[in-house]
Amino acid sequence: MAEATIRDVARQAAVSVASVSRALNGLANVHPDTRARVLAAAKDLGYVPHAGARSLSLARTHAIGVVLPDLHGEFFSELVRGLDREASARGYHLLLSNMHDKGDHAAQALRTMHGRVDGLVIMAPHIDPAVIAAMLPARLPTVTINTPSGPGGNALRVDNRAGAEAMAHHLVALGRKRIVHIAGPEGNSDAQERLEGFRAALPSDVELQVLPGDFSQASGEQATEALLKAGDAFDAIFAANDMMALGALQALRGAGVAVPQEVAVGGFDDVPLARYLSLTTIRVHMTEIGSRAAARLIDALEVRGAEPLHELITPALIVRATTVTE
Amino acid sequence: MAEATIRDVARQAAVSVASVSRALNGLANVHPDTRARVLAAAKDLGYVPHAGARSLSLARTHAIGVVLPDLHGEFFSELVRGLDREASARGYHLLLSNMHDKGDHAAQALRTMHGRVDGLVIMAPHIDPAVIAAMLPARLPTVTINTPSGPGGNALRVDNRAGAEAMAHHLVALGRKRIVHIAGPEGNSDAQERLEGFRAALPSDVELQVLPGDFSQASGEQATEALLKAGDAFDAIFAANDMMALGALQALRGAGVAVPQEVAVGGFDDVPLARYLSLTTIRVHMTEIGSRAAARLIDALEVRGAEPLHELITPALIVRATTVTE
DNA sequence: GACGCCCATGTAACCGGTTACGTATCCGCT
């Protein structure tokens, strides 16, 4: 026996499908007796409405698509948790889609979202916004997170510049003069903004050296080892994200360099690990960003005339033991 | 203008919808010229097939539902990453649904999965399997992860007992005689199995004291502080998960107790943090479990006659600095 | 030239819901 459909329920209750639909959805204009019969029949048959069919006729799926890069652990879960919290509170599901490879696969995945979701939350700091726009199914409400974009859509962005500035001021206030920045991947807009904001906030008497990195812990470690080997003097490291900062810490510890006395270290993101390892960093509250993104999207879906909005979220400097002694 | 439908494409290409469908899905029996006209029309109109409608007529959604407890960060992302890796490699999407409150809400969420997904992956170590079975939409292929269940469905389980035994043997081999176990939440089957396995593997000359906990770091810290305050002698702590072990470490460090010299500490899970903090633990490779769960489910969906299978995954003991000195 | 077959294509039913619209019934009113 297959799953019961609304027609089975109608037959069992000896009414029409229309009445079943009305009764089950709590519409008015249904006689109490009829409603009772329908409810009884539905329970009897173990009837569960077919969400797919429902979406088709309502043109409403109550699902939102989430498109993320294959990002590293901590971030991912925090963001998704935030999205899920808001979405499920408002009766929406989350349909996940990681954009691993940038190739056709991603575009393909996006296309298959059409008709499955009511809107999209996209986070893609590593992809050209024009490319994204081209891939999007037309006319699907979208909220972008940390994506460099022209005005037009809904967007949530972390104020990377402000965060980097705060870090710069902090290090400068500590009297550091020869600072090293370990940068993120080249095409990544977060990485670029952090570097630019940092550089712009340093006074002219501070020396800045920039090393390449890729956001991985290993790259932070390698950059730092290379730095130590080169023998240049430096008294602070600001890594473009926490994982690289942790790599740097490891390299420094390995070389017997005292942190923060000889070298202060700062990161960006405030991943959970940072707290445990007492890393000074810039807190980006991903859970909250997730909730806000979902909230904004759902508003756009449900509230008529909700207009596109760009929101810039200012992250906070969190001072810990890698820059100051207790 | 609304989104183009298959009928729009048909009109534009001056063919029937059937031909459009056939051409677009690469079926045989379509004249090359026709196919070309259809493709051109589709591109011209920016046609994207409506996945919802497609699923309805095919009775196939190519989505799998993922139902998780509101678990703590690390776990979550690892598991989902594994699920996603396998699912997207095989052309499936993931529909997330966290079971926050145990109440009606969860059942509700499950019902709305009907018609949205082809199958379910459920992880619910904290819920009575009978309750889950009752909530499930009938006849939806399901893989359970770490869920105490009778035989019948597909199931993946971590061999908690074997892991706990390995930890017991390790601590005993180190000569520890007065061991404290900080347990997980009461109704949680993982927690129970870990305790039972651990207890069963201890020789009779070892003393075991069990303290309550709830898997949170704070509970591990509190339990340990209480223990220290009570003044009982002990030389090892085995916490039912890593987060509590970390809490214990913090409490011990705060009290100036030397780890591992005075007290050895072990956890369970091998969350990323554990590696950083050099915690001896039992590695549960969640990413792999996720991939396997997805693979098994998709097999069940696509391969005829794939029979239900229970798989027990043996976790590995990872020895680090909280139990042995280098 | 007629027959039969194959190939390309169109028509329409179907998946499982929702809902506009039409109709029958019952009520109260004058």
Next chain:
DNA sequence: AGCGGATACGTAACCGGTTACATGGGCGTC
């Protein structure tokens, strides 16, 4: 009694695809 209107309900179209079946044209064969 007859009329108007509200109320409950059924019929059938529709959402956007897929596909069983019917149809018609082209071609080879006897």
